Amino acid sequence: MERAETMSVDSSEDAGDYRMSERALTSVEELLRKDADDESLRRYKEQLLGDAARGDRGDPNDARRVVVEEFRVVFEDGSQDIVYHLDTPQGIEHMRTTPFVLAEAARYKFVVSFRVNRAIVSGLRFRNKVKKTVLSNTDEVVLGSYAPRSKPYEFVYPRHDWVDAPSGMFYRGKYMAQFRLVDDDKAEHIKNYYTFEIKRA
Template identity: 75%
Template sequence: MEIEEVRSILVNTLTSDIATSHLRVLLLQDANDTRRVVVEEFKVEFEDGRENIVYNLDTLEGVEHMRTTPFVMAEGSRYRFVISFRINQAIVSGLRFRNKVKKTVLSTNDEIVLGSYAPRSENYVFVFPRHEWMEAPSGLFYRGKFMGRFIFVDDDHVEHLKLFYTFEIKRG
């Protein structure tokens, strides 16, 4: 039986068997996509209900758009990042999220251990910070453009994704 026949059977079969369900997820993934961690969306949410800023990262054009198109936030805005990703092909052990933001001499670094993830067709969602909101700095010194970078790396020091972004803090 060829792989395409197996895929066809799995697509047309409903099952509650866990092993078959897991096999179904693995076989129905895009075999040409060799990435193990696929970040599909980067979103900036605001506590005050302001419209979310969303970057779709499932294409190279989306990644380039994020790198070249800064988002704007007002001084003192309370915000958080929401990142949707999926795991392909194999378990990723000890996935970490590293975020660095800098402006001239100012720089901040954050690293958070996300954990280990198994392949599945549904997205995992990571919210940073997990239980609160970050606050954009206020004051003349903090206004202007910032450059950021986030990296997904695992226990084996494999860098699964490195993305650059820019944003601007303006007077509220």
């Protein structure tokens, strides 16, 4: 399965000493104008911004700044992916009302793909909360800042490992969960609920 790019504009692995961490710099044009007399920096910013520097600012007719296209559950053993398409209200409702099943001890991870429209989104964060009776777990991951473009970005969680579904009678049953994408401006780009069930392998 082809994966979309995961690079953000302030990734510590890619951005070197020049990071778009200033919240005011949400305009691609503004960022390109900043230090425009520095030729090497200008070329670097154009490379970092990619399609946005060449005029691709995503969908100008979509009022949403960040559009989550897909929420996918993938498995280490190659089992069929569980996929929810979230770019429409119908898709969001389908995820909310259609549980999925995890076998005990299954190893899995989440893959979330999203597009950014019109302007840079700063400090994007993924928050996921899972509850079952007295059990509760919340994860928050800072994704970084992303330039607008038509091609989706992709976030994989966890990036370098797998989540182990718990085993045992105490852990079997239905779980309620919620995931959100928020940014440094406290804008909530998606908030959706989903349910899943852990069953005996």
